[in-house]
Amino acid sequence: MGRDREFKARDLSRETKSPFLRDAVLVLIGTACLLTAAPAQAALGGGYDSVEADRAHFAARLSSSGSGVFTVHTLNLNNGVVREYTRSDGMVFAVTWQGPGRPDLRQLLGGYFTTFQSDNVLQRDRRARRPLSANHSDFVVRTGGHSGAFFGAAMLPRVAPAGFSASELK
Numbered sequence: 001m002g003r004d005r006e007f008k009a010r011d012l013s014r015e016t017k018s019p020f021l022r023d024a025v026l027v028l029i030g031t032a033c034l035l036t037a038a039p040a041q042a043a044l045g046g047g048y049d050s051v052e053a054d055r056a057h058f059a060a061r062l063s064s065s066g067s068g069v070f071t072v073h074t075l076n077l078n079n080g081v082v083r084e085y086t087r088s089d090g091m092v093f094a095v096t097w098q099g100p101g102r103p104d105l106r107q108l109l110g111g112y113f114t115t116f117q118s119d120n121v122l123q124r125d126r127r128a129r130r131p132l133s134a135n136h137s138d139f140v141v142r143t144g145g146h147s148g149a150f151f152g153a154a155m156l157p158r159v160a161p162a163g164f165s166a167s168e169l170k
Helices: 002-016 019-036 048-058 105-119
Strands: 061-066 070-077 080-087 092-099 133-135 140-146 149-155
Touching: 048 061, 048 070, 048 080, 048 092, 048 105, 092 105, 105 133, 105 149
Parallel strands: none
Antiparallel strands: 061 070, 070 080, 080 092, 092 149, 133 140, 140 149
16 A cells, blocks of 8 residues: 555656646746736826726726817716826826725826835834825826825826816816
């Protein structure tokens, strides 16, 4: 009986070293990496296709209204409202949000999220109850509110349409 177990253990070790199994494991690992990778996000600074990607990501209802200079795309989420402002060429130059919880800012800010995040890192052992913000010549974010009522706005001032004022953000 002992030899049978030893023989089976040796056969099992040979199987795991087979090229087929090794390749299958590599394919599984590669697939897992692709499935867990973050989706492409390009809301702020992206094109109109990013508005549609945000709509799908948030499972929101979309309505749009234009003023000639820019278009406001309103995403009605289950827990709030997100508005994305696009120029006539479709580029998203501003985003606002309000609701009982913060939306996925990584999704909304796209590539600017890392800048926003690094601007709001607290020093070690420090706690702050302050609004999050970022203030750069090409990227501005203001947030506020409290539990149950959050709001915020992000804008790319350099790419906003001529004559657009931040006061037009709702």
